[in-house]
Amino acid sequence: MKLLCSLASPYARCVRSLIRYLGITDIEEVIINPMENTAELLDANPLGQIPCLITNDGVPIFDSEVIMRYLDAELGDNQMFGGKANNWVLQCQFSLIKGLIDSSVKLRQEQMREDEGVRSAFWTSRFEQALLRGLMQMENQAVITQTTIQAPQLALICLLDYIDFRHPELDWRKVAPATALWFSQMRDLPAFIETRPH
Ligand SMILES: N[C@@H](CCC(=O)N[C@@H](CS)C(=O)NCC(=O)O)C(=O)O
Structure with missing residues (x-):
């Protein structure tokens, strides 16, 4: 493949x-x-x-x-999205994180419009606010109480590394300290070290 x-x-x-x-x-x-x-x-x-x-x-x-x-x-062993059918809580956790990846990529696209002189302050702020709101909510989610990897944990590590890579000015650790601590413990697992964005 x-x-x-x-x-x-x-x-x-x-x-x-x-x-x-x-x-x-x-x-x-x-x-x-x-x-x-x-x-x-x-x-x-x-x-x-x-x-x-x-x-x-x-x-x-x-x-x-x-x-x-x-x-x-x-x-694989079909455990990434919850194992049992209809694990809606886990699927919704994944949807939130995937949506935050969308917001971080759209924020990046706004940055790239800078060169064309058409960057929108409105959309930039809207994507930043969605990211900060979503990460604040992550503080109360079971995703960050788990150190085993399922789809939400995997996507969250990819999201946070991407924010640090493309949006270092976004001070997300201030609003999501527990998520930041969890991330510091998880981000160096071999699957993630090898694929860190660059
Ligand atoms: N929903 C898609 C989004 C994929 C996506 O937007 N990829 C970006 C790269 S980060 C891309 O290919 N952009 C080119 C384009 O949208 O024209 C997914 O989850 O795979």
């Missing part, structure tokens, strides 16, 4: 960390820039987005959540 991905994307990192966490060794990672609109990416995913997994049969699988569910079901 082949994973079209980049080294900075937090979505791709969720998948790349999961591959390592599950000990999967037969996925070739092809590093691409989605903005280059290569035929290989657009043929596989008309959205032009990474990550995109291409199976040995040539079937494209996206987005990051679907790839994670696929790998966990096909090559």
Whole structure:
């Protein structure tokens, strides 16, 4: 199998960390820039987005959540999203963190509009506030009481490293000290060291 991905994307990192966490060794990672609109990416995913997994049969699988569910079901032990069916609490924890990844990527896109002179103060502030609100809520969530890895923990580590990488000015540790402490204990697990964004 082949994973079209980049080294900075937090979505791709969720998948790349999961591959390592599950000990999967037969996925070739092809590093691409989605903005280059290569035929290989657009043929596989008309959205032009990474990550995109291409199976040995040539079937494209996206987005990051679907790839994670696929790998966990096909090559893992199906525990990442809660094991038992209908674990809505865990799935909602994951949705919150995935939404925060969306906010952090949109905030990054606003930064990039700076060069075009069209950065919006309104949207910048809206994405920052969503991030801070979401992380404040994380303080009370069971996600950070657990040191075993399931999808919410994995995605949270990817989110927080991405915020530190792209948005170092965001003082999230001040509003989420318990999450910061949990993160400091978790971020150096091997699956995450190898995939840290750069
Ligand atoms: N919902 C998608 C989002 C993927 C995404 O937005 N990836 C970014 C890279 S961080 C991308 O490919 N951007 C190019 C574009 O949107 O045109 C997922 O979870 O995989």
